[in-house]
Amino acid sequence: MFDLAHLPNGAPNEKAVVLLRRHWFTMLSLALSFAFVLLLPPAIYIGLLLIVPDFFSDSVRVTLLVLGGSIFFLFAWLFLYQSYIDYYLDVWIVTNRRILSMEQHGLFSRTVSELRLHRVQDVTAEVHGFWRTMFDFGDLYIQTAGEKERFIFEEIPHPNAVAKTILDLAEEQRKAHLEEAVEEFGMPDGKKQAASST
Amino acid sequence: MIPLPIFLAVWAFLLLIWLAFAAISALQMLRFGVSGHMVYVSTGLFMIVSFLVLSATALFFLTVDWSLGLELSLPAFNATIPL
Secondary structure, eight states, X not given: OBOTTSOTTOOTTOOEEEEEOOOTHHHHHHHHHHHHXXXXXXXXXXXHHHHOGGGGGOHHHHHHHHHHHHHHHHHHHHHHHHHHHHHHTOEEEEESSEEEEEEEOSSSOEEEXXXXXXXXXXXXXXXXXXXXXXXXXXXXXXXXXXXXXXXXXXXXXXXXXXXXHHHHHHHHHHHHHHHHHHHHHOSOHHHHHHHHHO | OEEHHHHHHXXXXXXXXXHXXXXXXXXXXXXXXXXXXXXXXXXXXXXXXXXXXXXXHHHHHTTOOTTOEEOOOOOOOOOXXXX
């Protein structure tokens, strides 16, 4: 586990600005499906009680029903928890220096990518569809000059506001990098010559 | 007749598999989750509900007569083959 105050490979003055996950609406259909699955064992019990009341007079049948129902419920509950883990561990963090993308794929696969803000070239926010428009969530595409050419933030809330934040932070970082480069290496030759001729 | 302990053994085997995946899932969440209350709430809720289901099942097992079994008998039929 890590906290936002101590990010992996963090710089001394680095601070997390935005922590993003998929919008809660993306989990809604999954939650409803699981709610239906989890309610199946008690629903079957009530159905049998009403339709075939003699069913429960046989203790062997009741035992088998309990064995099957309990293991079914436990596995359904486990799959729901794993789906939540898959959602919860997909995180995009924007700091004042870089962008971190942490994506969980299933239980045994995880991808962590990092992008320095001054390498951000272009940011595009897309919101398509009725529900996405109503709840203001969508995808964010970040074009980079790094090894990984494109970062994608999937189904995040308020993508336009996040895009603006990233662009503002990227601009600040580019200015800071330019100032550092000028301090270390001096002005470029063309400007030196122009400065010396005047 | 299939004795009930056979079904219990199958159930126990499936439970072992479940336990392994449940432990791995909880460890992954605690290991990679961003520090916050939802990590603990979700993991705690998962464990508590699982514990309740297992406890209720175990309590039920105490009332079961394990010497019984599932009777498998073919239905008797008197069929007349039309000529």
